[in-house]
Amino acid sequence: MAVDQRFEVRQETAWCPGCGNFGIVRAVAKALNGLGLDPSQVLFVSGIGQAGKLPHYVSGNVLNTLHGRTLPTATGAKLANGDLTVIAVGGDGDGYAEGGNHFLHAIRKNVNITYIVHDNQVFGLTKGQASPRSDPGMVTGTTPLGVYNEPFNPLATAMTLNAGFVARGYAGDQEHLARIIQAAIQHEGFALVDVLQPCVTFNRINTYQWYRDRVYDLDQEEAYDRTDRQAAWKKSWEWGERIPIGIFYQVKRPTLADHYSDILDVPLVRQELDPGAVEEILSEFRIG
């Protein structure tokens, strides 16, 4: 990784000591420094939640929007200025509960952004209620008899929507996570990085220890072919004794910007505004 250190991590945060979020923010900074990017050319778009605070703790432009609305907001920003490196960040509640519909459709649009989900399997900021990622049986303030909903599998869902880049990281392995984030940023198109993130306050099931005992790097599997969607989908269901991390699936698909290539030859934000340009269209309505 390069030596450039333009992306700094802020010391003061509103996170609990020991939170997995620290590993994520450091991995993000490491990845961006490694890519030699300039903070003024990077835009973080985040939602509301503990995860959504990340952009406030690392160098870059910040659009800290509403709970669940990271992806459409990031899509709009990227279409307006394709020169920006756009990174959307949010929690699992933000992305898979409130923002579930946008998750489906942002993937379908295949806009060239990186989406990092802090997957702590709870609603952290609102004090530990079940998220779509909570393991069945987990007792929370809204599930006194334990979680009963089928857990949401973001990787399998992303692949079902034909996302071009689907990966999982682990907040406890910053080096690996930074590498994955770099690959995600370099991928042209929508890139999902779901990050297993211990929440030391509310999640007493999926702890650092729990993950340490289970997590392994997909790259260690000789035969694994990350271009085989069917196999990757199957792989994504491995969640128990062993939990794979790494890039599950990667293919190149045309991006949303490709569809608009004739308009986007110059980024929208750099185009001139000229009332006169409407003359041609007006003529359709002119009579006489």
Place this chain on the structure above:
Amino acid sequence: MAVDQRFEVRQETAWCPGCGNFGIVRAVAKALNGLGLDPSQVLFVSGIGQAGKLPHYVSGNVLNTLHGRTLPTATGAKLANGDLTVIAVGGDGDGYAEGGNHFLHAIRKNVNITYIVHDNQVFGLTKGQASPRSDPGMVTGTTPLGVYNEPFNPLATAMTLNAGFVARGYAGDQEHLARIIQAAIQHEGFALVDVLQPCVTFNRINTYQWYRDRVYDLDQEEAYDRTDRQAAWKKSWEWGERIPIGIFYQVKRPTLADHYSDILDVPLVRQELDPGAVEEILSEFRIG
């Protein structure tokens, strides 16, 4: 199919002559008549769109709610009165665009309802714009250069969310569709029936003829095992020369009502309301 004819189809509709919706409404009536149900014990919950009008054209109770909100509304109604047979009905725009998030989470909850989607691959009522189901290249009022988004695969998505019943019908084959709807109603848990529905006005690609040339019944495939999720997921991607219809996947999972079984021993709607019942809880707050 039994001879009972309590479910009648209304003559007057607001649909275009020749619309695939007619096949669907007739199949629905046939299925319900075949099951010997009583219209007063059936509740249709529908959204807004041409499809959402269906409940107005067949006997039964009707809760014609908002665009995209069929599934949570149906979920609430079913939890309140489990004695009702609840059938949610809507279009592909209703269910997979505006209602996409509910689609994900209603499946996760596995409430015992049947969900029929009139999949005409366009927004019919608003005059033919692209839906998440439109085939790439389709020119519509909002996609003058053709649809470019990855089409949404509802069957694969439902299976990825581990829906217990995932089927596809075809509006042009009422007998087959009625059988599938019956199986869906009889399935305990969330049952998706995506129905290929020609829209004779706006969809010039996926016409009756187009479907007739392609559609085949899964049951004709000897080796097909509808309990093998992996295989079913793969099957759901067959969309071209040949298009399978039938029940893709079926397994039994605990339903939402099972989780609440101690509360739902009597349907909520038949339970007494008694202010005195709160006394026990109040005592927690009493001092002295």
Place this chain on the structure above:
Amino acid sequence: MQTLNIKIGGQAGQGLVSIGTILIRAATQEGWHLFAHQDYESRIRGGHNFIQIRLADRPVASWENDLDVLVALDEATITRELGEVKPGGVVIYDPDVLGQDAKTLVEKPNCIGLPFARIAEELGQPKIMANSVAAGAVWALLSEEIAVLHETLALMFAEKGEAIVQGNQSVASAGFARVRELTRERAVPAKPQGSEPRLVLRGNDALPLGALAAGVKFMSAYPMTPSTGVTEFISEHGRIARVIMEQAEDEIAAINMAIGASFAGVRAMTATSGGGFALMTEALSFAGSAEIPIVVIDAMRPGPSTGLPTRTEQGDLRCAVAMSFGDFPRAVLAPGDVEEAFYLMAHAFNLAEEYQMPVVVLSDQHLADSYVTVPPFDLSRIEIKRGRVVSCAEAGPDYLRYRCTDDGISPRLYPGFGDGLVVTAGDEHGEDGHLIEDAETRRRMMEKRMAKQRLVEENALDPVLCGADEPELMLIGFGSTKGAVAEAVEILNSQGCRAQGVHLPQVFPLPKSLAALLQKPARKFIVEANYSGQLEDLIASRFAWKPDGSIRRYDGRPMNAKFILDRLPGGVCHGS
């Protein structure tokens, strides 16, 4: 004033709009001014719809009840609308679609049976050309010459090739000849004076045109009647205008996408109606807090809920003004006609960017779908004011997105356009955009944002007045009632009643100048198309004032002068 009202009724899918469009274009070419409104059901085929065209020898901005010409493509047009025909008015119907009862109804003078489709087919043309037969038939009541109609058909069908043009012209001639023959004794109206070029267009054309003239670069929307026209207009012309119009999965995504684009530095908008507008509430509040410009068109239709999707109402005013948890600055504009729609739409972008806030433009189905002839727009009147923007050079590394200034407006930097970082949040934040918790910063930021609201109020658009200067009767309205009020006022004045019309192109914040008008000694009525008197409440809450009476319509149908005049209490005017 010479006016002529033509109504064409039929089922959805029968080509009403085609016939209407042919006639509208031809009549405009001929020199007529016109206003044409549409009435349709929430379905794609069948039902009963109409388009009603009012021709006049000077500009008109509303519709009239009594018909000079009724064209019936279906039976319902006869059974339901025959009573609206003036004595002496002409009815042209297709005998092939009438049942026996309806046939009896048209056994009257001035009722002309014309089997439109059959005529087309007899001439060897496809059935669909029935539209041109009907247009030709109507034209015979307007002109002794078919030339202009032929010209119009040639222009409209040019893209489809010569054969189609000629086919249409030949069947139009047939319809024309037939009616001319049967109405030979009837004089055609005098050809109107003046042939300066005109635009003929609907609100749903003028609004997106205004946006394009203002340099909108990004739109995202989810279809919803009656706003869909705006969306499809931008889609259709996106390539020419170099604008992206991206269909969203829902309205929440739509507005948030637009907010993202605006944050990045482009002019961005969305358009929606009723329920879709409601779904945008939270994001509007975000734009208010984060100070991101955004323009939202809400094309109103009768609520609550899905209501009557294809009809008209002004029932979203209250929520456009109030929708928010917490207070934030905003403006709500309400153009009254096609011209105002064009210029106000451009103004909306200036407001949004100068004050870095959301601006709502209220349209409604009546404005959206009604055609009107107007003088060509003057593009030199469109001034693009992007507000306080920091250039790359100025934006040092210590840039503060929410720097407190005297007027509450902080200089904007587009992210990536300088060394400075742009930090934005919907949580309460400090000048640097990072989250804060303390009471003092919170107070300061609320005051900073709301200072802008005061500025917006000071610069609010003044009421647009018509009629008498020292009125005894005042009619106050907003949005698409403008034309109806103006015509009512004109009629009242012609009857000796000193009436004045007050149209409010900006409904929030209301201009202070309205206070003076409200103090005039006239009797004042508020005219609005909703049940509860939303404009009345708004004025009442601002000026602690109540009108002498109110005229409200809430059946989904558009106002016109007659509706208003019928509801004015007798003796309200000394003059009358």
Place this chain on the structure above:
Amino acid sequence: MQTLNIKIGGQAGQGLVSIGTILIRAATQEGWHLFAHQDYESRIRGGHNFIQIRLADRPVASWENDLDVLVALDEATITRELGEVKPGGVVIYDPDVLGQDAKTLVEKPNCIGLPFARIAEELGQPKIMANSVAAGAVWALLSEEIAVLHETLALMFAEKGEAIVQGNQSVASAGFARVRELTRERAVPAKPQGSEPRLVLRGNDALPLGALAAGVKFMSAYPMTPSTGVTEFISEHGRIARVIMEQAEDEIAAINMAIGASFAGVRAMTATSGGGFALMTEALSFAGSAEIPIVVIDAMRPGPSTGLPTRTEQGDLRCAVAMSFGDFPRAVLAPGDVEEAFYLMAHAFNLAEEYQMPVVVLSDQHLADSYVTVPPFDLSRIEIKRGRVVSCAEAGPDYLRYRCTDDGISPRLYPGFGDGLVVTAGDEHGEDGHLIEDAETRRRMMEKRMAKQRLVEENALDPVLCGADEPELMLIGFGSTKGAVAEAVEILNSQGCRAQGVHLPQVFPLPKSLAALLQKPARKFIVEANYSGQLEDLIASRFAWKPDGSIRRYDGRPMNAKFILDRLPGGVCHGS
């Protein structure tokens, strides 16, 4: 009145709430009345929070500024809050957490260093029992006996076993002994009279309790501060009360699920805040149109947008009243304290079902999170009125869900409870619930629905008055300012100013009886916790009236009497 203000400050996660709860329960047991409010940040650990308890020898409903006791678990409590301590007040701090500068600040008489955690550990107990050390320390300033505190600890920790109980008691004794020793010359306050049983609870307890008493059977919600307490309360007690509380994927799903359940015939509700409330706008309009009862709690926090998630404000009033595209009937209630919260919540369900409409109950963080002692609720006052419901027998096959009646209320049938079919739609519909397009039915249905709004207005809850009957000064407020206004009024009257407090438990529709109050010759001020004067606007729009002045708070902190009195212009009262 004897009152005593205790503030306990520290970081999130340090156990403030535990210490507070111990003291609140023990003090109540001892016979104190109390009001305790909480102040916390939008984070889980760290930052600076406090809980402030006001003890009094008679009921109190608001907080006071000057502290008798300050307990500092962190440094910020000393650096930020020391100035609030009264002359003679006592400070108890943990010397182990103070830096050098802070240590200098507490080098004063009446400042007692007490290493809470260290003391617990020295006694062989876990660190977490620092809470009981602190509670014991404070108790020493309240009582000469530790018995009641020990009892309280025994009750609170009973479930955890005898060892834990004894551990807590022993460390509490240590804290108690230490402080007693150092403050021996200081008199403890007289033990308050009266020992009748009391409830001690927060708004977030009273609201769900009211709902349960009213027989709510279904709730769906998505967590959002400060409403989450309601949601978790129903979840926690769901099994006992036989209520389903289903967490939804978002607020849109939440309200629609509840609507579905209500349609099926059960009492149903949801609870949310700010942005979540905004997302429910469309569904609220649907409930209005389809005439489905629904109760929505909106626990307000400072907006716009995410704002200050854990603070208080009354900035959602305008949108609660206005949120809607189109007009539909509704009621908005705004309980002012815990007792009112309980009874109004039950009333809300009656309103919703009697008028078949949405009812919004406005709470806010101050009401939601503040503890208060109240007499036990009288469950016999809870009457369940389910409105006009058709029995199975009556519901023939010709049942019409939207039958037009004189008062606009159509008899309800729960689907499946009779032969009749229940047909409901958010599109405009006829009496049978099927979709319509015609103007006449539309008009009739609007009038039918809005007739209910008039009834709701006629039966609106009257203002709750306190203070002088023939006032020279009137303070008007709603919701959680009730206690602050009442106390300000009491103080003014004690100073010879004839002041009256007017609390509005129902803010929409406003009761007609308010008109008479507004006409009284007093000078009138509106007190509200928002920037723009939302209550003022509402009253102005209803009664075309403006107050003499307004007192507003918008920094996210709760009102109290001092805040109000400080802002009353001098000489406003002849008496003062």
